[in-house]
Every structure is written in C-alpha cells, then in structure tokens.
Amino acid sequence: MYNPHNIYLHDTTAKTLFDAKARAYSHGCIRTEHVLLLAERLLGEGTYPPAADGTVPAAWTPERVKETVASKKTVQANFPKPLPVYIVYMSSAALQDGSIKDYADIYKKDGKVIAALNNVATPAPSAKPEDKVASR
Numbered sequence: 001m002y003n004p005h006n007i008y009l010h011d012t013t014a015k016t017l018f019d020a021k022a023r024a025y026s027h028g029c030i031r032t033e034h035v036l037l038l039a040e041r042l043l044g045e046g047t048y049p050p051a052a053d054g055t056v057p058a059a060w061t062p063e064r065v066k067e068t069v070a071s072k073k074t075v076q077a078n079f080p081k082p083l084p085v086y087i088v089y090m091s092s093a094a095l096q097d098g099s100i101k102d103y104a105d106i107y108k109k110d111g112k113v114i115a116a117l118n119n120v121a122t123p124a125p126s127a128k129p130e131d132k133v134a135s136r
Contacts, residue, residue, distance in 0.1 A: 007087065011035040024106050030087070039077070040065050048080045 009032045018033045032038060043060030050056050058064065060077060068075050091105040 009035070009038075009085070022104075022106075036065060036069065042079055042083060043077055045080060048078075 006028065008029045010029055012031045017031060040060070040062045043065060044062070048057040048059070068077070089107060089109060091103050091110050093101050093103070095101055
C-alpha cells in the first residue's frame with residue numbers, strides 16, 4: 001500500500017484503543033479494527049491476472065489470509081484491482097437528520113481553512129472592448 005505520505009492502514013496490539021472515545025493516538029498511520037476481515041474482503045474481490053510466466057496466482061481465501069498471518073512471514077499481497085483510500089479530516093459533519101455534529105479540531109486545521117476561505121480574492125471584472133487601448 002505504498003503512498004508518498006507514508007500513511008498506512010494497519011492493525012495494533014493495543015486493541016483497547018478501539019474502545020476509546022478519542023482515537024487520535026497515531027502519528028500518521030491509521031489503526032484499523034478487524035484488519036484481517038478487511039484483508040479477506042479486499043484480497044478476495046475479483047480475479048487476479050496471470051503472472052508474467054503465465055501462472056495464475058492462488059486465490060486469497062480467508063483461510064489463506066489466516067495461514068499467511070500465522071506463518072509470521074512477510075508476504076506481499078496485491079489487490080486484484082486498485083483501491084483508492086481517501087482520508088478526510090472534518091471537525092463538523094452533517095448528519096442524516098440534518099443536524100450538525102461537531103468534533104474536536106485535534107490537528108488545529110480549522111483556523112487555516114477559515115482564514116483561506118475569508119481571503120478568497122474576488123475576480124477582477126473583465127475589461128470591456130472600449131477600455132482597451134491600442135498601442136503602436
């Protein structure tokens with residue numbers, strides 16, 4: 001799951017953190033609850049193209065995922081199709097009932113966003129043809 005920001009989805013040995021109300025204890029990566037179930041679903045979707053030598057890769061069944069993890073060996077497992085992951089930071093969100101839910105701005109981003117929105121330059125009016133002066 002390479003990305004230029006080095007942000008990864010991963011499991012954690014500190015499972016109690018999933019029960020915490022505040023969960024921003026990571027320094028960039030995203031702790032993913034039920035990560036094996038996620039791996040089983042993502043690896044099991046679709047069919048894998050044949051390798052360069054013509055062999056067809058073995059399917060990533062739930063059993064194979066569990067066996068691979070149990071082996072404690074590092075294995076590269078590519079998804080059969082690309083999966084975009086979008087990370088969105090919001091300190092407010094609209095709920096289905098129309099109400100607004102506010103969250104703590106733990107990364108202190110709101111001030112910069114509000115300042116940027118307040119300083120949006122108004123586009124200059126376009127020049128009229130009669131305002132143009134021909135130069136010679």
